[in-house]
Amino acid sequence: MDDQNKNLILATVLSFAVIMAWTVLFPQEEPLVDPAQETTISVEDPALPATDPVSTGSTAPGDAPAAEPEAEVARIAIETPQLVGSLSLRGGRIDDLALTQYRETNEPDADIVRLLKPVGEPDAYFATFGWTATDGLTADQVPGPDTIWSLENGDTLTPETPVTLIWDNGAGQVFRQTVAVDDSFMFTFTQSVDNSGDAAISTRPFGLLRRHGEPADLKNFFILHEGLVRMTDAELEETSYDDITDYPIDPRERTQAERLDATTSGWIGYTDHYWMTTLIPDQSSPFRSTSKYYDSRDLYQAEAVMPITTVASGDTATVTTRLFAGAKEWEAIRHYQNEEGVTGFLDSIDWGWFFFLTKPIFALLHFLNKAIGNMGWSILALTVILKIIVLPLAYKSYVSMARMKELQPEMEALKERAGDDRQAMQQGMMKLYKDNKVNPAAGCLPILLQIPIFFSLYKVIFVTIELRHAPWIGWIRDLSAPDPSSILNLFGLLPFAAPEQGTLLALIAIGILPLMLGVSMWLQQKLNPAPTDPTQQMIFAWMPWIFMFMLGNFASGLVLYWIANNLITFIQQYAIMRSHGAKPDVFGNIKRSVTRKKPVDLDKPKGK
Numbered sequence: 001m002d003d004q005n006k007n008l009i010l011a012t013v014l015s016f017a018v019i020m021a022w023t024v025l026f027p028q029e030e031p032l033v034d035p036a037q038e039t040t041i042s043v044e045d046p047a048l049p050a051t052d053p054v055s056t057g058s059t060a061p062g063d064a065p066a067a068e069p070e071a072e073v074a075r076i077a078i079e080t081p082q083l084v085g086s087l088s089l090r091g092g093r094i095d096d097l098a099l100t101q102y103r104e105t106n107e108p109d110a111d112i113v114r115l116l117k118p119v120g121e122p123d124a125y126f127a128t129f130g131w132t133a134t135d136g137l138t139a140d141q142v143p144g145p146d147t148i149w150s151l152e153n154g155d156t157l158t159p160e161t162p163v164t165l166i167w168d169n170g171a172g173q174v175f176r177q178t179v180a181v182d183d184s185f186m187f188t189f190t191q192s193v194d195n196s197g198d199a200a201i202s203t204r205p206f207g208l209l210r211r212h213g214e215p216a217d218l219k220n221f222f223i224l225h226e227g228l229v230r231m232t233d234a235e236l237e238e239t240s241y242d243d244i245t246d247y248p249i250d251p252r253e254r255t256q257a258e259r260l261d262a263t264t265s266g267w268i269g270y271t272d273h274y275w276m277t278t279l280i281p282d283q284s285s286p287f288r289s290t291s292k293y294y295d296s297r298d299l300y301q302a303e304a305v306m307p308i309t310t311v312a313s314g315d316t317a318t319v320t321t322r323l324f325a326g327a328k329e330w331e332a333i334r335h336y337q338n339e340e341g342v343t344g345f346l347d348s349i350d351w352g353w354f355f356f357l358t359k360p361i362f363a364l365l366h367f368l369n370k371a372i373g374n375m376g377w378s379i380l381a382l383t384v385i386l387k388i389i390v391l392p393l394a395y396k397s398y399v400s401m402a403r404m405k406e407l408q409p410e411m412e413a414l415k416e417r418a419g420d421d422r423q424a425m426q427q428g429m430m431k432l433y434k435d436n437k438v439n440p441a442a443g444c445l446p447i448l449l450q451i452p453i454f455f456s457l458y459k460v461i462f463v464t465i466e467l468r469h470a471p472w473i474g475w476i477r478d479l480s481a482p483d484p485s486s487i488l489n490l491f492g493l494l495p496f497a498a499p500e501q502g503t504l505l506a507l508i509a510i511g512i513l514p515l516m517l518g519v520s521m522w523l524q525q526k527l528n529p530a531p532t533d534p535t536q537q538m539i540f541a542w543m544p545w546i547f548m549f550m551l552g553n554f555a556s557g558l559v560l561y562w563i564a565n566n567l568i569t570f571i572q573q574y575a576i577m578r579s580h581g582a583k584p585d586v587f588g589n590i591k592r593s594v595t596r597k598k599p600v601d602l603d604k605p606k607g608k
Contacts, residue, residue, distance in 0.1 A: 073148055076163055077156045081183050082326060087157060088118065091145040092165050092177050094187065095119070095126030097325055099275070106469045106478050115275050115325060124212040127277060127323050129177060129189045129205070134308050136201035141169040145208065152176065159183045172197025173311075185326025186336060192318040195311040202310045205319045207279045211270055211300040214241045219273055224463060225350045226273060228291050228302060231266035236347045244293050244300065265343040268302050269324070274465040276348060279304040280322040283341055327465050330366060350463050357456035361386075362464055369466070375479055376472025379557050382457075383564040390449055391572070398576040403438050450565065454558075461557040472560070476513070479557035483511030510552045513559045518548030520566035527573055527584045 075086040078097065085097035097116040104110045116125050131142040143149070147167055154163030162180035169175070178190040191205050218226055218241070228239040268289040269278030281287040281304045292301040304321065311317045324336070328349050337345035351358040364385065368378035387394075410432060418425035433439070461467045467480040475485055486509040521544035551559055577584050 074151070076151065076154070078181065079156055079158050080181055081159075082185060083181070084112075085116065087163070087179065089149045089151065089165065091128040091130065091143075091147055092149050092179070092189075093118070093126045093128040093145070094323065094325065095124070095128075099327055102274075102327060102465075103469075113275070115277070119212070123216050125210070125277075127187075127207065127209050127279070127325065129191055129207045129321065131175060131191070131193065131203045131205050132305075134202040134204060135310075136197075136199055137169075137171075137173070137203055141171050141173065142203055143167045143169075143175050145210075149177065157181055173201060184332045184335075185324055185329075186340075187323040187325065188320060189323065190318060190320045192316055193309075193311055194316045195313055198313055200310055200312045202308050204306060204308045205321070206303060206305045207281070207321045207323065208304070209269060209277055209279060209302045213298045213300075215272055217273070223352065223459065224273060226271060228268070228300075229271040229276070229278070229348055230268040230289055230291070230302075231344045231347065232289065233264060233266060234344055236344065238350075239291065241300065244291060245295065267324075267342065267345070267348075268304055269348075270300070270302060271328070271348060271350070273463075274328055274468055275326065276324065276328050278324040278348065280324060280342055281306060282320060283343055329465060330362065350459075352456075352459045352463075354452055354456045354459065357452055358459050361453075361456050362460045362466075365460065366466060374472065375467060375470035375557070376476065376560060379479070379561050380564050383561050383568065386453060387565065387568045387572070393449065394569075394572060395576060398573050400439050401573075401577075403436065407432060407436060407438065454562070457561055458554070458558050461555045467555070467557055470557075472556070476556050476560075479560070480555050482553045483513040483556050483559065485511040485513075487511070487515070510548065513556055513563065514548050514552035516563050517551060517559055517566070518544045520563050520570070521547055523586075524566050524570045524573075526586045526590050527570065527577070 073088055073090045075088055075096070078085045078087060078094070082100055083097055084100050085094070087094050088096070095116050095118040098112050098114040100112055102113040104113060116127070117123055118126065128145045130144045130147065132144075133139050133142045149165035149167050152164040152166040154161055157163050157179060159182055162178055165177040165179070167175045172195065174194045174196070176192045176194075178192075180188045180190075182188075189207065193201075193203060195201055215226070220226075225238045225240065227241045228237070228244060230237045230239075264286050265283045266289065267278050267280040268291070269276060271278075279289075279302065286307055288303075288305045290303040290305065292303070293299070294301070306319055306321070309317045309319065322342075326332075330346075330349065333345050333348060336342045346359075361382070365375075365378055365382050368381050369375050372378050372381065411429070414428045414432065415425065418428060461480055469477070470479045471477045472479055476483065488509045525540055525544065551562065574584055574586075
């Protein structure tokens, strides 16, 4: 077996093994949690007291919510270019929110995506803001998640018209919430308290997110993070829903179990595949971010609790907190990070281990899509650019492969002289490589280099919302989904539908793009004659078609990239081999593979 074929087989096996690892799901066992217990993961500022007042009798974040249905209260409409829904006067909750620019499926009449839902509906999920009592106030004298507010100003929440809610506790303090929203996905809550009482009071503002159960469309795919996402002093933390419930503690011991760290900037929230809700306190002020789970109610809760505010008699105190609720659009999130000072907000998108590649690759793809206006053509343009970037290394590798071909007669002569002496053979080969300045391992570098690029693009296509429902041409209406065409119905010519994705039959229902992938890999093989060794012949013969079926259910955008990469590699390698005197007999190799004839060894004397 010559070294060139060894390198190619090694690179192919490595590629196959790693890609298979990325296509296997890793289901996790459901944790066994005592219903009487809850889990709390907390990050708290040392300036705040260790005792958590929000969990000691108030109606604020730490209290387990009541199980009984909630009575209907008045609502305020929310209307923006991106959002539609309503704000409830119960707790000032944003609990009815849908995304006007995104639909559940690719059908034009499909329902728009609904992000937040009120209590009483399946998958209830909402955000609310309030205050907790500390000194001078009791729990019923501060507004919490169930307080019924009154509308003071405004009637519809739009980017041009904020609304103000008011609540008088009857003890000398008047609380207000002014809610504003921009034309994207960011709400701003300005909380204030006027103290007209005779003495100073102390209270603490908070914001919280409550999610009743895991999301119904939870992917549970190991390359995608869904669950709690938190930034704490420039350190990102991602905790899955399973992990949140994995470490139950006795609620009475919660304050002793919490770990205390400085939190001077950051945010906390829940992230889905494409959507996210995030509490963003003032980035210049310390706060405590906490994640809690109530097992008996299957309720997840994320909190941002600000420092204690002391308000003297006759004074007013104000605090501002933001809420991101919407799609994880790269451009919008980048704006909030770079222009509005939300620390590390781009990291809320799950870039993965290869973030140093996925971030720039997506930025380039986004730029190309802006210029071209079609994500499919942008992927093709991105492939060309990536191939140009790695061309110097690829050129050296292909030159090394061409020179290995030139040395083939000398290598055969060396084998005959060495006979069964393996040590002499190895020493002779190394001397031959050294004298001719050939690196036998260089031939597999182009393939190995594709592995991190392939995974990074896979991550980009799978995770980023910009690829969701992005069309290319004709039948490819969603580059983030597999090719919907099928060989089983002759690509739509026969009068029955293709097998649905996720079924066993769909694994062999290869579409047009996967077929093109197999052909492109097969064509690339034909630059060189088939190896003489029968085992190698079998591996090379089956490899394109194994990859075709293996990648058949990958996202169409990824298969499109792989096809373009194969064709460009074919052109590059053909041109470089020709420039070094080699004349690849592509059609001859194809003919011999079809007729099953062995490649002609020009160095072997006739008649032997």
